[in-house]
Each structure stands twice: as C-alpha cells, then as structure tokens.
Amino acid sequence: MTIRIPAAVLSVALLLAACSGAGATRDADAPRELTLLLVGGPEEIAGYEAMAGAFADANPDLTLRISPVAKQDDLLARLATAIAGGSPPELFLINFRKYGQFVEQGTLEQVQPYLDASDALDESDFVEPPLEAFRYDGSTLSCQPQNVSTLVAYVNLDMFAAAGIAVPHDGWSWDELVTAAQAMTGDGGYGLGTDASLIRLAPFVWSNGGEVVDDTDAPTRLTLSEGPAREAYDFFLDLSLVHGVVPPDAQVQSEDHESRFIRGGLGIYLNSRKSTPTLRTITGFDWDVVPLPVAPGGQPVTMLHSDAYCIVGGTGLEADAWRVIEFAMGEQGQTILAESGRTVPSRIDVLDSPGFLDPSAPPAHSEVFADNARIARATPHVAAWAQVEDAVDDALESAFLGRIDREDALRRMDELAAQLFAQG
Amino acid sequence: MVALGAVLFALPMVVMVLGSLRGRGLPPPRGLELLPAEASLSAYSAIWGALPWATYLRNSLLVVAFAVPLSLLVGSLAGWGIRLLPARQKRAVVTLTFVALLVPVTAVWATRFELFRLVGAVDTLVPLIALGLVATSPFYVLVYAWAFHRLDPGVLDAAAVDGAGPLRSWWSIAMPQVRPVTLAITVLAFTFHWGNFLDPLLYLSSPDVYTAPLGLRLMQQLAPTDWPLLMAGATALAVPSVLVFLVGQRVFLHDPLHLLERR
Numbered sequence: 150m151t152i153r154i155p156a157a158v159l160s161v162a163l164l165l166a167a168c169s170g171a172g173a174t175r176d177a178d179a180p181r182e183l184t185l186l187l188v189g190g191p192e193e194i195a196g197y198e199a200m201a202g203a204f205a206d207a208n209p210d211l212t213l214r215i216s217p218v219a220k221q222d223d224l225l226a227r228l229a230t231a232i233a234g235g236s237p238p239e240l241f242l243i244n245f246r247k248y249g250q251f252v253e254q255g256t257l258e259q260v261q262p263y264l265d266a267s268d269a270l271d272e273s274d275f276v277e278p279p280l281e282a283f284r285y286d287g288s289t290l291s292c293q294p295q296n297v298s299t300l301v302a303y304v305n306l307d308m309f310a311a312a313g314i315a316v317p318h319d320g321w322s323w324d325e326l327v328t329a330a331q332a333m334t335g336d337g338g339y340g341l342g343t344d345a346s347l348i349r350l351a352p353f354v355w356s357n358g359g360e361v362v363d364d365t366d367a368p369t370r371l372t373l374s375e376g377p378a379r380e381a382y383d384f385f386l387d388l389s390l391v392h393g394v395v396p397p398d399a400q401v402q403s404e405d406h407e408s409r410f411i412r413g414g415l416g417i418y419l420n421s422r423k424s425t426p427t428l429r430t431i432t433g434f435d436w437d438v439v440p441l442p443v444a445p446g447g448q449p450v451t452m453l454h455s456d457a458y459c460i461v462g463g464t465g466l467e468a469d470a471w472r473v474i475e476f477a478m479g480e481q482g483q484t485i486l487a488e489s490g491r492t493v494p495s496r497i498d499v500l501d502s503p504g505f506l507d508p509s510a511p512p513a514h515s516e517v518f519a520d521n522a523r524i525a526r527a528t529p530h531v532a533a534w535a536q537v538e539d540a541v542d543d544a545l546e547s548a549f550l551g552r553i554d555r556e557d558a559l560r561r562m563d564e565l566a567a568q569l570f571a572q573g
Numbered sequence: 574m575v576a577l578g579a580v581l582f583a584l585p586m587v588v589m590v591l592g593s594l595r596g597r598g599l600p601p602p603r604g605l606e607l608l609p610a611e612a613s614l615s616a617y618s619a620i621w622g623a624l625p626w627a628t629y630l631r632n633s634l635l636v637v638a639f640a641v642p643l644s645l646l647v648g649s650l651a652g653w654g655i656r657l658l659p660a661r662q663k664r665a666v667v668t669l670t671f672v673a674l675l676v677p678v679t680a681v682w683a684t685r686f687e688l689f690r691l692v693g694a695v696d697t698l699v700p701l702i703a704l705g706l707v708a709t710s711p712f713y714v715l716v717y718a719w720a721f722h723r724l725d726p727g728v729l730d731a732a733a734v735d736g737a738g739p740l741r742s743w744w745s746i747a748m749p750q751v752r753p754v755t756l757a758i759t760v761l762a763f764t765f766h767w768g769n770f771l772d773p774l775l776y777l778s779s780p781d782v783y784t785a786p787l788g789l790r791l792m793q794q795l796a797p798t799d800w801p802l803l804m805a806g807a808t809a810l811a812v813p814s815v816l817v818f819l820v821g822q823r824v825f826l827h828d829p830l831h832l833l834e835r836r
Binding site (some may be wrong): 236 | 612695707778790791794796
C-alpha cells in the first residue's frame with residue numbers, strides 16, 4: 150500500500166509533465182525560438198533584451214530568448230549539463246580562454262563557412278587579434294568574436310597630479326611604472342592594484358620578449374622560469390615584495406582593488422574594459438586609461454579579453470543562429486550593446502567611430518582600447534587552458550602576496566601545468 | 574556560550590542588513606559600519622527596477638507551495654512504510670535509504686536532466702517541484718521512520734484490530750503523534766527549496782521561470798558601488814527563511830497553538 154501511493158503520485162506528476170511538454174509542440178507557422186546563453190549582470194541583460202527585441206522586429210519568423218547567468222562557471226555548468234542532457238541552447242557567448250573544450254568535444258558548428266558565405270559580414274570588417282584567438286585549429290574560425298576588450302592601466306589623474314608625475318598617455322617603461330607607483334604610495338594610498346594571475350603576468354612576459362609556454366600551438370609546459378620570462382616574473386613580484394607599491398595581503402582581503410580605486414586609494418589599477426561602466430560612477434576625482442608599460446627594449450603588447458558567439462551544432466537551427474550573429478554584429482546590434490559602455494566593439498568601423506571614442510564620457514583616451522585591439526595577444530588555444538589558469542593562479546597569487554617563496558611558487562606552477570597539459 | 578553562538582550566527586545577517594541601508598553610488602565600506610553612510614531604504618525600492626523580482630519571487634513561492642507539502646507527504650508515507658516492514662526487509666530498506674543519502678547530487682545531474690527533457694519538463698518549474706516526489710532528501714524519510722518507530726506498538730495493534738488499514742493508521746494515529754517531526758521537516762524543506770540555486774541553474778533557461786536565488790546571483794554582477802542593492806536582495810530573500818525558522822522555534826519551545834500536543 151505504502152509503495153503504491155508514491156507510485157500513483159509519481160505517475161500523475163509525470164503525466165502532468167508530459168502534458169506541459171505536449172503543449173510546446175511546434176506550430177509550423179509559429180516563430181522558431183532560439184536561446185542565447187550568456188554571462189551578464191542586470192545592466193547587460195537589459196542591453197541584450199533590447200537587442201533581442203530589435204532582432205525579433207526585423208525577423209518575424211524567429212524569436213531570440215536571452216538566458217543570462219551570473220558567472221562563467223555557472224555558464225559552463227549549465228552548458229555542460231544541457232549538452233549532456235541533449236537540450237543545449239542554440240547559441241552561447243563565451244570567453245576565448247574557455248571555448249577550447251567545446252571545440253574538442255565536437256559540440257560547436259564552425260562559423261567560418263557562414264562568415265565566408267555572408268552578405269552582411271566580412272572577415273576584414275573585424276580586428277585581427279580576436280579572430281586569431283577563436284581560430285582553434287589556426288585557420289578555421291570556430292566562433293564569431295563579439296568584442297575586443299584588452300588589459301589597460303586605469304589611472305587616478307588627481308593622484309598623478311598630486312605626486313607631480315606626468316600621465317603617460319604616449320606610453321611608458323617599467324621603470325616609469327615603478328617610479329610613479331612609489332610616488333603615490335603612502336598615507337594609506339597605494340600606487341598600483343593588480344590581480345596576481347597568469348593573464349595579468351603574461352603581457353609583462355611578452356613585452357620582455359619571453360613566452361608563457363614552450364609552444365603556443367601545442368604547449369607541454371610553462372616557461373616562466375626561463376630567460377626574459379623569468380625577468381618579467383621577478384619584475385611583477387617585485388612590485389609587491391620589494392617595492393611595496395601594491396596593497397599587502399590583509400589590505401586586499403579587506404577591500405578589493407576596484408573598490409579601492411573608486412574610493413581614491415589607488416593610483417593605477419590594471420583591468421580590462423569591464424571596469425569602465427563602474428568607474429563612470431566616480432565623482433570624487435578624474436580618471437583615464439593609459440597603455441601598459443613596456444619592458445626595457447621591449448615591445449608594447451597587451452592581453453586580449455574577448456568573447457565570441459558560438460553556435461551549437463546538431464540543433465537543426467544553425468543557420469537561424471547565424472542570422473542572430475549577423476544581426477548582433479551588424480551596426481544596429483553593436484550600437485545597442487555598446488551603450489552599456491562595457492563592450493569594446495570588434496568591428497573596425499564601430500571601434501574607430503566617434504561614437505565609441507567620444508571623449509565626453511570617460512575615459513578621455515578611449516583610443517587606448519582601439520590601439521590595444523591591434524596589439525593584443527591571446528593565451529594558447531588548448532582545451533586544458535582554463536584548468537591550467539585555475540591551478541596556476543593560486544600559486545602565483547600566494548607568491549605575489551608573500552605567502553610562499555617565489556621559487557616554490559614557480560616549481561608548483563610548473564608541475565601543475567605540466568600535468569594538465571599532459572592530460573590534454 | 575549559547576549567546577556567543579547566537580551572536581556569531583547572527584553577525585552575517587547584521588552585516589547584510591546594514592550593507593543594504595548604505596547609500597548607493599558609494600564605494601563599499603572597508604570594515605563593519607554600525608551606522609551606514611547616507612543610510613536609506615532606497616536599495617529596497619531600486620531592486621525592483623534592476624531585475625523582474627516579482628516574477629522570480631512568484632516562481633520561488635510556487636515551488637515552495639508544491640514541493641514542501643509533497644516532500645512531507647512522500648517522506649512520511651515512505652517512513653511509515655519502513656515502520657510497517659518486517660525486521661529483515663526494514664534493515665535492507667533503511668540501508669538502501671542511507672546509500673541514497675550518500676550519492677552526490679552531481680552524480681545524477683545529467684541523467685535527471687535527460688529524464689526531464691524526455692517528458693518535456695526542462696525549463697519549467699516541474700523539475701524543482703518533482704524533487705518532492707523523492708521527499709527532497711532521503712534524510713527526511715529516515716527521520717520519519719525513526720519517529721514512527723517510537724510509537725507505542727500496542728496502540729497500532731489495537732487500531733488494526735478495530736479495522737484501521739495502514740493508510741488510516743498513518744493519517745489518524747501516526748501523523749498526529751509526530752507533529753514536531755513534521756514541523757522540523759517543514760522548516761528544513763522550506764529552507765532547502767527556497768534557497769535552492771543549483772537545480773534552477775541547470776534546469777531553467779528562460780528568465781520568466783527563474784527563481785529568486787538565480788536573480789540574487791545575477792545581482793552579484795552589479796558594480797561594487799551598487800552592492801547595497803545586492804545586500805537588499807539578499808536580505809529580502811533571507812527574511813522568509815528567518816521567519817519560518819522563528820515561527821518553528823516558537824512552536825517548538827512554547828507551542829502557543831497547541832499544535833504539538835499528542836492527541
């Protein structure tokens with residue numbers, strides 16, 4: 150008896166569930182529905198909803214549903230489950246450091262053939278670095294880059310003026326960074342705020358003529374302990390451990406760099422375009438962006454931060470998904486999304502347009518992002534890369550904040566990375 | 574000692590509420606502020622504009638309204654079933670229930686998703702409510718089984734002699750005597766379903782079926798200067814759980830409505 154009752158409840162519930170499913174059967178004339186999975190906060194979601202509305206107006210046979218999640222990890226969890234469960238979204242927006250695993254699994258429909266056949270978009274419309282980052286095999290474009298954010302130095306102009314240091318709008322050297330940061334450290338303020346992670350360290354390594362891995366196409370180990378890369382690693386750690394211009398461990402735990410910068414307690418803050426909308430709320434002082442400092446005798450280079458639209462294969466709606474991309478990457482779509490201030494457009498015409506470079510909305514020197522878009526470099530495109538970063542960043546941060554010895558950190562990073570690269 | 578424990582547990586709530594009162598547009602405080610700068614309740618009105626909270630809260634309430642009673646029904650019936658089994662089978666079923674308790678949720682994600690997809694229930698509230706069909710947690714079944722075991726066998730035998738079947742005995746004799754357990758499991762199941770983040774994250778993709786915990790997570794993307802909104806959202810989401818706990822605790826300790834008296 151007691152076994153039959155739950156069974157009866159289960160049958161009723163499954164019946165109800167089946168009925169709700171039957172109601173969703175597609176009507177031939179009804180618009181086909183596409184889902185775009187992406188990471189975004191409330192403001193970004195509003196921007197994408199506006200784009201979806203404009204898309205539906207222009208394409209009566211399709212509707213676009215925006216499915217937002219809060220973090221990259223949430224996106225990966227939902228995506229992996231949905232793919233395994235046979236019900237993936239038709240489209241998703243993902244960072245270039247995370248998409249490799251989906252190419253390896255054969256989940257993606259390559260966008261290259263669609264781009265080649267497109268009347269609306271042309272490969273030459275876009276800046277090269279993000280395209281390069283999303284060519285997984287080096288020649289075929291896997292996903293369509295949406296934006297081309299890069300690592301910049303946000304600077305507190307009032308702190309620079311108070312320290313009597315000229316703002317390095319035309320570029321600066323590593324030594325000049327140290328001098329400026331030292332001049333602004335003291336009285337509770339700090340010269341420089343940066344996360345200690347592989348993607349923050351990498352541009353210093355590249356600028357000094359070094360490499361982060363032994364082979365960018367097929368990496369087997371990290372090369373931070375060698376030659377110019379080792380010099381860059383030491384320079385980066387010295388900012389915290391020798392020069393003391395970075396907030397120490399306890400300070401970082403009590404207040405993150407962005408909050409400290411907003412409060413006026415940080416002279417230079419390294420981050421991507423992501424911080425711009427937040428920093429636009431600052432009223433207490435003036436701020437701007439400048440390029441990253443260049444190594445002695447080195448090259449100006451920066452880290453790419455780019456997301457792209459990826460099409461999931463096998464849904465039967467791949468061509469419709471490409472139409473969404475064409476709309477989103479067209480002038481109307483890009484303009485709607487650029488309004489948040491969060492996005493650096495990957496289309497050359499929009500990137501160089503007065504609309505994006507408008508100096509009336511800070512930062513006054515937005516062209517730093519446009520220039521950076523041409524010199525940005527990407528991390529290796531291998532499926533294991535996201536895991537390598539997760540594993541290595543922990544040790545790097547511990548060394549940067551003085552919790553462990555820098556040699557120990559190097560050894561630990563080398564071991565972890567080698568294991569993960571070997572596993573593929 | 575108890576007071577110290579209470580203070581430790583209440584402190585995060587206090588920080589959350591104080592944080593929600595801080596004026597918007599200011600950088601977050603560097604420590605605990607007893608009097609928030611430019612204190613106001615504006616964050617509580619502003620959260621409604623940031624995200625469709627009315628929809629999220631309605632969905633969360635729907636889930637709780639169905640999933641909690643379902644969990645109680647299935648949990649108590651299953652526990653009663655265990656109580657009625659002969660000793661050997663009982664041991665086997667209790668062992669199996671323990672094993673079920675040990676299975677990590679991550680191990681059944683993909684298969685559950687596949688099942689719900691087959692019945693067309695992905696992206697509806699059904700997968701969240703359906704957790705009630707397995708009593709939400711095997712733990713609730715075990716608690717009921719344990720409680721039913723403490724009932725006087727003589728009373729049950731007498732009821733059987735009078736012609737009461739197992740269902741009649743469950744409803745009229747067993748359930749009225751385990752009301753404290755029902756109350757405790759109501760509180761536990763409510764707290765679980767109200768705060769459940771992982772299942773909605775995996776099963777729901779349309780914002781119009783999102784539940785409140787997903788909304789709160791999206792608020793984490795707000796700028797640090799807008800964190801009062803995040804804290805206001807967190808406070809609003811915590812209030813129902815706190816209320817259910819406080820009411821439950823009151824009933825446990827004083828039983829003002831005589832709900833727990835054995836009849």
